[in-house]
Amino acid sequence: MEYNSQQIEKKWQNFWKENRSFEPDNDFSKEKKYILSMFPFPSGRLHMGHVRNYSISDAFARYYRQQNFNVLHPIGFDSFGMPAENAAIKNGSHPKGWTYDNIDYMKNEFYSLGFSFSRERELATSDELYTKFEQGFIIDMFNKGLLYREKGLLNWCPHDQTVLANEQVVDGCCWRCDTPIVKKDMNQYYFKITQYADELLDDLKKLEEGWPKQVLTMQENWIGKSNGLEFDLYFDDDSKAKLNNTFESFDVFTTRPDTIYGVSYTALAPEHKIVTYMIENKLLSDKVISEIEAMKNASNIDRQKEKAGIDLGIRVKHPLLDKSVPVWIANFVLMDYGSGAVMAVPAHDERDFDFAKKYDLEINAVINPKEGNHDFASSAYTERGILFNSGEFDGMDSKKSQYNIIKYFEDNKIGKKTTNYKLKDWGVSRQRYWGAPIPFVHCDKCGLVMEKKENLPIALPEDIEITGEGNPLEKHPTWKHCSCPECGGEAVRETDTMDTFVESSWYFLRFCADAKNWETEAFSQEQLKYWMGVDHYVGGIEHAVLHLLYARFFTKVFRDLGYLDFDEPFDRLLTQGMVLKDGAKMSKSKGNTVDPDAIIEKYGADTARLFILFAAPPTQELEWNDSAVEGAYKFIKRFYDRASNIVATDTLPDIEHSTLSKEEKFARKKVYEALQRANDVFNERYTFNTMIAGVMEAMNALNVQSNADVWTEGYWILSSIMEPVIPHVASEISEKYFNLNNFAPQNILDEVFVEDSVTMAVSINGKARTEIEVAVDADKESIVAAAKEAGAKWLDGKEIIKEIVVPKKLVNLVVKG
Numbered sequence: 167m168e169y170n171s172q173q174i175e176k177k178w179q180n181f182w183k184e185n186r187s188f189e190p191d192n193d194f195s196k197e198k199k200y201i202l203s204m205f206p207f208p209s210g211r212l213h214m215g216h217v218r219n220y221s222i223s224d225a226f227a228r229y230y231r232q233q234n235f236n237v238l239h240p241i242g243f244d245s246f247g248m249p250a251e252n253a254a255i256k257n258g259s260h261p262k263g264w265t266y267d268n269i270d271y272m273k274n275e276f277y278s279l280g281f282s283f284s285r286e287r288e289l290a291t292s293d294e295l296y297t298k299f300e301q302g303f304i305i306d307m308f309n310k311g312l313l314y315r316e317k318g319l320l321n322w323c324p325h326d327q328t329v330l331a332n333e334q335v336v337d338g339c340c341w342r343c344d345t346p347i348v349k350k351d352m353n354q355y356y357f358k359i360t361q362y363a364d365e366l367l368d369d370l371k372k373l374e375e376g377w378p379k380q381v382l383t384m385q386e387n388w389i390g391k392s393n394g395l396e397f398d399l400y401f402d403d404d405s406k407a408k409l410n411n412t413f414e415s416f417d418v419f420t421t422r423p424d425t426i427y428g429v430s431y432t433a434l435a436p437e438h439k440i441v442t443y444m445i446e447n448k449l450l451s452d453k454v455i456s457e458i459e460a461m462k463n464a465s466n467i468d469r470q471k472e473k474a475g476i477d478l479g480i481r482v483k484h485p486l487l488d489k490s491v492p493v494w495i496a497n498f499v500l501m502d503y504g505s506g507a508v509m510a511v512p513a514h515d516e517r518d519f520d521f522a523k524k525y526d527l528e529i530n531a532v533i534n535p536k537e538g539n540h541d542f543a544s545s546a547y548t549e550r551g552i553l554f555n556s557g558e559f560d561g562m563d564s565k566k567s568q569y570n571i572i573k574y575f576e577d578n579k580i581g582k583k584t585t586n587y588k589l590k591d592w593g594v595s596r597q598r599y600w601g602a603p604i605p606f607v608h609c610d611k612c613g614l615v616m617e618k619k620e621n622l623p624i625a626l627p628e629d630i631e632i633t634g635e636g637n638p639l640e641k642h643p644t645w646k647h648c649s650c651p652e653c654g655g656e657a658v659r660e661t662d663t664m665d666t667f668v669e670s671s672w673y674f675l676r677f678c679a680d681a682k683n684w685e686t687e688a689f690s691q692e693q694l695k696y697w698m699g700v701d702h703y704v705g706g707i708e709h710a711v712l713h714l715l716y717a718r719f720f721t722k723v724f725r726d727l728g729y730l731d732f733d734e735p736f737d738r739l740l741t742q743g744m745v746l747k748d749g750a751k752m753s754k755s756k757g758n759t760v761d762p763d764a765i766i767e768k769y770g771a772d773t774a775r776l777f778i779l780f781a782a783p784p785t786q787e788l789e790w791n792d793s794a795v796e797g798a799y800k801f802i803k804r805f806y807d808r809a810s811n812i813v814a815t816d817t818l819p820d821i822e823h824s825t826l827s828k829e830e831k832f833a834r835k836k837v838y839e840a841l842q843r844a845n846d847v848f849n850e851r852y853t854f855n856t857m858i859a860g861v862m863e864a865m866n867a868l869n870v871q872s873n874a875d876v877w878t879e880g881y882w883i884l885s886s887i888m889e890p891v892i893p894h895v896a897s898e899i900s901e902k903y904f905n906l907n908n909f910a911p912q913n914i915l916d917e918v919f920v921e922d923s924v925t926m927a928v929s930i931n932g933k934a935r936t937e938i939e940v941a942v943d944a945d946k947e948s949i950v951a952a953a954k955e956a957g958a959k960w961l962d963g964k965e966i967i968k969e970i971v972v973p974k975k976l977v978n979l980v981v982k983g
């Protein structure tokens with residue numbers, strides 16, 4: 167029969183839907199696997215990156231179902247966010263209509279790819295029910311002091327008209343639209359993620375086995391813990407007077423107390439309060455003030471590039487030496503790290519060195535390399551070494567001196583040991599419409615009060631006007647006016663909405679609820695206990711710090727709020743590689759995309775899935791290749807056609823291995839080898855490409871023999887190996903000839919690997935002449951006899967004077983004459 171992908175695929179997709187084939191079981195005595203792929207943003211249509219992501223997770227889900235696990239493989243949509251509003255501005259669509267139309271379309275695409283998602287747990291994070299539960303959590307977090315409101319200098323995207331978290335600023339630009347960000351002073355809500363910095367860092371150890379090293383390193387760097395010394399630098403009398411006696415000192419943080427004797431100037435961030443004071447009190451010229459403003463507006467990245475500074479004309483006393491050093495502003499000093507001020511040691515720090523060279527400041531070396539010399543005039547020596555010019559610490563090595571110098575500061579009460587983190591609190595408010603409203607109310611009398619839980623959800627109004635200017639919730643005529651939950655007086659709702667990363671921080675928990683409790687609970691305790699943690703989480707490396715860190719943070723917060731009792735949500739993480747075409751990332755902006763729908767229509771979903779899993783191991787880049795797609799299609803067609811060699815059966819054929827021909831034995835061996843590989847692949851390596859290659863080899867081996875039992879057994883096993891990859895055609899074959907569900911061929915038949923004969927080379931006087939096939943356990947006499955017979959035409963009556971047998975390898979016959 168002709169292979170008709172359309173017909174077969176529709177048939178099975180309907181069958182799975184009607185039979186609720188992929189709904190998890192509520193039998194919690196069964197072993198479980200929770201397989202999750204990062205849920206998509208409903209941008210409109212699936213792209214190949216999605217197809218790859220879900221083909222991988224689907225392979226896991228189907229494999230474990232075959233192995234009799236109870237499998238949860240859910241899907242949802244991360245459906246709040248700016249693109250819905252941007253589309254509204256561009257096309258006049260309503261964000262809600264746009265979003266849900268896209269969801270419907272993409273859901274169809276999912277099911278036309280045969281992905282085995284649970285349909286009964288589908289969700290969209292913009293659903294009011296989801297908002298309701300989330301707002302409840304937000305209130306609990308506020309009550310625990312984990313959410314606070316504060317004024318601060320924020321990253322503002324002028325294009326999207328909203329605040330961005332530090333994590334969402336990439337090279338000084340908005341992560342979504344690439345517009346350069348500017349700084350804006352405004353009120354913002356923050357999650358206190360810094361309170362969990364140490365735990366987020368320490369618990370990375372628990373993930374060492376299951377997560378890629380690269381992701382762990384990225385999280386570690388993001389948290390950026392460093393230990394050092396913090397101390398105050400005091401102004402000299404003249405400087406104090408210049409500052410109208412308003413400041414005595416400022417504090418600095420250093421990770422290199424061993425370099426303290428080399429301090430030759432100090433530098434403040436342009437945003438430092440002393441600088442602000444000097445600006446406000448006209449202690450600086452207009453020209454200097456405008457230079458400072460320019461520094462403030464530059465992105466953090468640009469501020470690290472070309473060094474720029476201003477001498478403030480004030481001095482502080484060195485903490486250990488009888489001398490003073492100048493105070494500068496330096497663009498590379500950032501206000502949101504440490505105390506926004508540094509002690510500068512140009513001899514031992516590159517940035518300080520460049521700055522000192524540029525402004526002709528002193529360079530005082532205090533550390534020598536342990537061996538050899540360093541030329542301090544041409545570069546900074548940044549390694550550890552031996553101290554000199556350092557008073558009582560001379561001759562000590564850096565490490566020991568750090569400890570001693572910190573101790574000296576502590577003993578003399580002039581400084582203390584401190585730890586700093588690069589990680590900042592997570593700013594979560596956005597001045598946009600299409601997000602979950604922050605459930606707070608501003609009351610003139612009571613201040614900031616929380617909405618009552620029974621009034622949740624605070625849903626979005628639908629009658630809004632989206633123009634791109636300002637926040638539509640702010641401009642809505644009635645929505646924000648409400649009564650105060652505390653005093654009942656007139657009050658105003660918070661019009662900021664939440665960062666969409668809040669929704670993706672707990673969606674994996676939401677799937678741990680079912681029809682029974684879906685409406686009443688965010689997740690059921692019983693199901694959480696059973697399903698969490700996620701056994702395999704599949705998604706892009708671009709989420710290494712944002713989503714994956716926030717989700718870990720939420721899990722820990724939820725644990726501390728008593729909602730759950732584990733520390734980490736994702737046991738194993740697989741980060742899939744990018745999909746490339748013509749060597750570049752496949753993307754709309756590059757115009758090199760391949761539309762999944764077109765591939766499904768032309769070749770079928772099975773071909774798309776097979777190509778994707780065969781072309782590269784999942785963690786590596788995958789280069790799109792039209793002829794390889796064609797090749798995948800041909801393989802499936804052949805796989806379908808050759809099924810005609812099978813004899814329909816209910817049970818696996820009983821095969822007497824020893825009676826088979828060489829080709830038949832070889833075919834069986836290849837089939838079982840493929841099975842062995844499949845088990846290895848799913849249990850540890852995830853290189854689906856090698857598993858598929860094994861199946862292809864087995865197909866070739868089956869093809870050169872004609873034993874119907876060997877074909878039948880082979881197909882049964884190969885179809886089950888391939889079902890996670892090409893589920894439609896595998897199900898079709900199985901329905902006709904056997905029942906895949908009746909059999910999980912986990913058992914490897916050892917007998918097929920036992921070699922019962924070996925091939926040995928026959929040489930005469932050391933020269934290779936022919937080969938013989940002998941039983942593995944043949945004795946020397948019969949081997950020699952076989953060799954003589956095979957080599958008869960070279961021996962030709964000559965006298966054999968020596969017979970050498972190297973077991974299982976060769977026979978050498980030495981002859982005379």
Ligand code: ANZ
Binds near residue numbers: 435499503505507
């Ligand atoms: C003196 C010194 C000497 C430093 C030396 C380094 C090397 P990490 O390791 O990343 O934590 N620093 C402190 N606060 C800063 C800020 N707000 N903006 C820019 N730089 C700042 O870096 C800590 C080091 O970065 C600190 O140690 C300080 O320079 C600088 F040979 O102090 B160091």
Ligand code: ZN
Binds near residue numbers: 652
């Ligand atoms: Zn009130």
